[in-house]
Amino acid sequence: GAVVSQHPSRVICKSGTSVKIECRSLDFQATTMFWYRQFPKKSLMLMATSNEGSKATYEQGVEKDKFLINHASLTLSTLTVTSAHPEDSSFYICSASPGSEPSYGYTFGSGTRLTVV
Amino acid sequence: DQQVKQNSPSLSVQEGRISILNCDYTNSMFDYFLWYKKYPAEGPTFLISISSIKDKNEDGRFTVFLNKSAKHLSLHIVPSQPGDSAVYFCAASELTASKLTFGTGTRLQVTL
Numbered sequence: 001g002a003v004v005s006q007h008p009s010r011v012i013c014k015s016g017t018s019v020k021i022e023c024r025s026l027d028f029q030a031t032t033m034f035w036y037r038q039f040p041k042k043s044l045m046l047m048a049t050s051n052e053g054s055k056a057t058y059e060q061g062v063e064k065d066k067f068l069i070n071h072a073s074l075t076l077s078t079l080t081v082t083s084a085h086p087e088d089s090s091f092y093i094c095s096a097s098p099g100s101e102p103s104y105g106y107t108f109g110s111g112t113r114l115t116v117v
Numbered sequence: 118d119q120q121v122k123q124n125s126p127s128l129s130v131q132e133g134r135i136s137i138l139n140c141d142y143t144n145s146m147f148d149y150f151l152w153y154k155k156y157p158a159e160g161p162t163f164l165i166s167i168s169s170i171k172d173k174n175e176d177g178r179f180t181v182f183l184n185k186s187a188k189h190l191s192l193h194i195v196p197s198q199p200g201d202s203a204v205y206f207c208a209a210s211e212l213t214a215s216k217l218t219f220g221t222g223t224r225l226q227v228t229l
Contacts, residue, residue: 004160009158032215034215041126042221043220043221044161044206045219046218046219049215097215101212101213102149102151102166102210102212102215103149103166103168106151106163106217108153108160108161108162111158113158
């Protein structure tokens with residue numbers, strides 16, 4: 001089945017630094033990748049949708065200059081949290097799909113626990 | 118504005134019995150629905166989906182029912198097993214759109 005690898009699984013960084021999270025589709029080409037954020041005991045909130053070779057589409061309220069998304073190839077998308085603050089601490093999850101519609105199936109990565117100290 | 122709601126944050130069921138997880142939505146444009154299972158510190162795992170042209174879809178122990186007029190769907194797990202203990206999220210989408218909107222999740226505990 002489709003596999004999505006997300007790295008790192010957990011990271012601790014100091015306030016003011018930047019952190020990069022990678023999301024790779026291992027056995028399929030991901031036309032579309034999604035980045036979610038999950039707060040404790042809350043739903044998964046979509047942050048942005050990225051299509052290979054084009055700019056990401058950010059959801060309302062998500063700062064595009066703070067959460068930089070790059071989808072440079074059909075197998076790799078990265079999320080960079082810039083100038084991280086403690087309130088950015090969260091669980092970030094990516095998902096990837098071979099198509100642009102949900103019927104193609106979305107496969108999720110294993111998530112990244114970010115702690116900003 | 119929570120367009121997909123799971124009003125029961127938790128559910129406890131005995132092993133072997135049926136688990137019924139409910140989900141309501143408000144956006145009438147949604148026409149594709151999915152259920153995911155999630156363990157702590159892991160990404161969601163796809164379980165089953167249904168499009169709005171159906172009212173039932175079955176896959177092994179999992180059955181999803183859709184009531185479009187009530188904007189309600191439910192996931193039935195029978196028989197429930199201890200390994201089913203996890204948080205279950207329903208998600209909804211427009212079939213021709215890409216993004217999923219998730220519910221708030223229901224934590225299922227299957228007891229021995």
